Amino acid sequence: MANVVLDGVTRRFGGGVAVDNISLDVGDGEFVIFLGPSGCGKTTTLNMVAGLDSPSDGEIYIGGRAVAHTPPDKRDIAMVFQSIALYPHMTVFDNIAFPLRRARVAKAEIAERVRKVAEMLKVEPFLDRRPHQLSGGQRQRVAIGRAAVREPAVFLFDEPLSSLDAKLRTEMRVELKMLHERLGATFIYVTHDQVEAMTMADRIAVMRDGHLMQYAPPREIYRYPANKWVASFVGSPAMNIVEGRLATRDGKAGLEAAGGAFLPLADGLADRAGRAGGTAAIGIRPEALLVAGDGAADGIAVTGTVHATEPVGSDLFVDVRLGEAAGGQGQQIVKLRTDPDRDAAMGEPIDLVLPHGKLYLFDAAGARVHPAMEAA
Amino acid sequence: MAGAQTAALPAREAARARQMSDTQFALVIILGVSLLNAAIIFVPLVYSAWLSLHESNVILRTMEFVGAKHYWTAITDPKVLAAAWRSVVFSAIAVVLSFALSLGFALVLNEDFPGKGLLRALVLLPWAISQVVTATVFSFMLNPNVGALNALLAPMGIVGPSHVWLSQDMALIWVSVAFVWHLAPLGTFFYLASLQTIPEDLYNAARIDRAGPVRRFAHITLPHLRHTTLIVLVVMTVEAVRQFDLVFSLTRGGPGTASQILPMLVFRYNFEFSQYGLAAATSFILTAMSVALAVGYFLLLRKKKVKKETANG
Numbered sequence: 001m002a003n004v005v006l007d008g009v010t011r012r013f014g015g016g017v018a019v020d021n022i023s024l025d026v027g028d029g030e031f032v033i034f035l036g037p038s039g040c041g042k043t044t045t046l047n048m049v050a051g052l053d054s055p056s057d058g059e060i061y062i063g064g065r066a067v068a069h070t071p072p073d074k075r076d077i078a079m080v081f082q083s084i085a086l087y088p089h090m091t092v093f094d095n096i097a098f099p100l101r102r103a104r105v106a107k108a109e110i111a112e113r114v115r116k117v118a119e120m121l122k123v124e125p126f127l128d129r130r131p132h133q134l135s136g137g138q139r140q141r142v143a144i145g146r147a148a149v150r151e152p153a154v155f156l157f158d159e160p161l162s163s164l165d166a167k168l169r170t171e172m173r174v175e176l177k178m179l180h181e182r183l184g185a186t187f188i189y190v191t192h193d194q195v196e197a198m199t200m201a202d203r204i205a206v207m208r209d210g211h212l213m214q215y216a217p218p219r220e221i222y223r224y225p226a227n228k229w230v231a232s233f234v235g236s237p238a239m240n241i242v243e244g245r246l247a248t249r250d251g252k253a254g255l256e257a258a259g260g261a262f263l264p265l266a267d268g269l270a271d272r273a274g275r276a277g278g279t280a281a282i283g284i285r286p287e288a289l290l291v292a293g294d295g296a297a298d299g300i301a302v303t304g305t306v307h308a309t310e311p312v313g314s315d316l317f318v319d320v321r322l323g324e325a326a327g328g329q330g331q332q333i334v335k336l337r338t339d340p341d342r343d344a345a346m347g348e349p350i351d352l353v354l355p356h357g358k359l360y361l362f363d364a365a366g367a368r369v370h371p372a373m374e375a376a
Numbered sequence: 377m378a379g380a381q382t383a384a385l386p387a388r389e390a391a392r393a394r395q396m397s398d399t400q401f402a403l404v405i406i407l408g409v410s411l412l413n414a415a416i417i418f419v420p421l422v423y424s425a426w427l428s429l430h431e432s433n434v435i436l437r438t439m440e441f442v443g444a445k446h447y448w449t450a451i452t453d454p455k456v457l458a459a460a461w462r463s464v465v466f467s468a469i470a471v472v473l474s475f476a477l478s479l480g481f482a483l484v485l486n487e488d489f490p491g492k493g494l495l496r497a498l499v500l501l502p503w504a505i506s507q508v509v510t511a512t513v514f515s516f517m518l519n520p521n522v523g524a525l526n527a528l529l530a531p532m533g534i535v536g537p538s539h540v541w542l543s544q545d546m547a548l549i550w551v552s553v554a555f556v557w558h559l560a561p562l563g564t565f566f567y568l569a570s571l572q573t574i575p576e577d578l579y580n581a582a583r584i585d586r587a588g589p590v591r592r593f594a595h596i597t598l599p600h601l602r603h604t605t606l607i608v609l610v611v612m613t614v615e616a617v618r619q620f621d622l623v624f625s626l627t628r629g630g631p632g633t634a635s636q637i638l639p640m641l642v643f644r645y646n647f648e649f650s651q652y653g654l655a656a657a658t659s660f661i662l663t664a665m666s667v668a669l670a671v672g673y674f675l676l677l678r679k680k681k682v683k684k685e686t687a688n689g
Contacts, residue, residue: 098582
């Protein structure tokens with residue numbers, strides 16, 4: 001068992017910087033997910049932890065040992081790849097046994113350990129088969145088995161579920177979480193799927209363009225996103241961001257949204273986002289946005305027109321164009337989640353309420369200025 | 377306008393009726409190719425089979441059915457047997473060396489280094505240029521008086537002045553080497569294509585699994601290349617067994633009959649001695665040799681796979 005520490009890790013390629021000065025620590029036995037869109041540097045970071053790539057600057061510690069330039073086989077890690085990467089000409093048994101054979105483990109012990117892992121991952125009936133004779137899910141289990149059989153201190157996963165279908169992905173998420181509980185090892189997992197990150201991680205490292213945007217437990221990332229980008233990246237559907245300028249209308253300070261609507265803010269709040277005339281943004285999640293009259297919540301009232309509807313069975317998502325007059329230029333669209341039985345026709349006027357308690361406010365630079373994080 | 381529209385309708389329907397179905401269209405297309413194939417492959421093949429069963433007399437312009445006589449002559453004729461043995465030696469040298477070199481070249485060219493694109497293109501060049509040109513280059517190189525090899529080796533005292541390379545003993549070896557120069561790039565090309573389809577993650581996984589470079593090669597690269605190896609060996613062997621152009625251009629089968637491989641003998645029987653029947657019979661034996669070797673490789677590489685599967689089971 002071991003903790004993993006990244007200290008100022010930077011990776012430059014040619015002219016560009018793929019990973020820029022990332023520092024974070026992964027506790028012993030913790031399940032940490034690197035989350036970000038493609039090209040954000042998450043896989044490069046993982047490869048550096050694995051030893052498949054070396055940092056241009058900075059140091060990596062596994063179990064307190066500096067390993068930035070140690071080959072992968074001397075790091076006590078195992079990795080599961082996006083492409084699954086089973087050895088195609090070997091049977092399932094040989095695939096799982098491969099790392100043990102390389103480590104010169106006794107034959108009887110290999111058989112015992114492979115059997116144990118195969119049982120745990122429910123691939124025992126397939127031990128004599130070859131990878132191409134297995135389904136995608138079975139292959140992924142074997143790949144996890146090949147990693148688990150070594151009993152490494154740190155498990156690395158590079159988007160292991162992205163090649164599976166949606167149903168299987170959901171099942172594997174639960175199983176991976178259980179596997180983590182069972183093994184008690186440190187897990188570092190890379191994905192671009194925020195649902196995977198939210199459901200499995202102890203802590204999420206949100207990355208963008210080689211920078212670490214936020215490193216916190218999933219609930220904290222959802223409730224207190226560090227900035228506008230994290231706010232709109234985590235959560236599905238994405239948080240509504242209404243861009244505008246700080247202004248005063250009828251003696252109330254608020255946000256004059258691009259496209260017309262005016263959103264008055266609670267006393268003193270506007271000051272925290274900047275001076276009048278400066279840009280700012282209000283954020284509200286689709287599930288927090290209400291239709292006027294539905295709840296007694298105290299909030300900002302704003303009118304709009306129904307732009308589009310998306311019934312998904314359990315919910316109805318309604319896209320609302322903000323502002324008095326329909327068809328105005330540059331009107332912003334917000335999405336709200338509502339009762340699936342509600343009738344909402346396109347073009348119909350609709351009054352919304354943005355509850356004060358659920359509002360986010362971002363300053364000109366995109367940083368969150370409201371709400372303040374509550375002391376834990 | 378309205379009149380034109382109604383008038384156009386029956387015409388369009390008639391056109392549709394005239395149109396062929398997909399099946400008909402496919403048959404027409406295939407028929408063309410099949411006729412062409414029949415004309416250039418099947419007809420000559422049948423004709424030479426017919427020839428191999430007849431004794432022809434060019435002067436009297438007669439054809440006499442002789443059955444398997446030519447085949448019997450071919451397999452008992454010391455000239456044919458000697459040429460067949462030279463073909464075996466020639467093919468063995470050519471295939472073994474070409475195979476080893478092509479795999480080696482491909483592995484080197486598959487690495488990442490500056491200028492690899494240019495080098496990959498250059499390595500195919502010897503295969504792309506005409507065999508007659510290759511023969512000319514080699515005959516210059518091996519020329520006893522003005523050749524590059526003697527100019528290099530004679531002053532160093534390794535060979536005497538005006539050393540004859542294409543000698544009675546060595547001519548067959550040298551034509552094989554010249555043919556390797558022509559043949560190896562083709563295998564390199566196949567192997568390089570195959571190497572580039574190996575997922576990088578397999579090597580990464582193996583590195584993490586503590587497999588060193590030798591293990592990675594043995595457990596990932598070699599198994600991946602098995603099917604390519606079969607193709608490369610079959611293509612190389614068939615090319616070597618039926619080789620004519622380069623050897624003819626370089627030595628005409630000489631000196632004497634030192635480099636007279638089987639296709640050269642067929643050529644002589646046919647065009648110099650006008651023994652059409654014997655030439656045809658010999659070339660059928662040659663074809664049988666190629667097919668037998670190709671089947672042999674196939675069985676060999678297949679068997680290995682089956683054996684491995686049962687061993688693991």
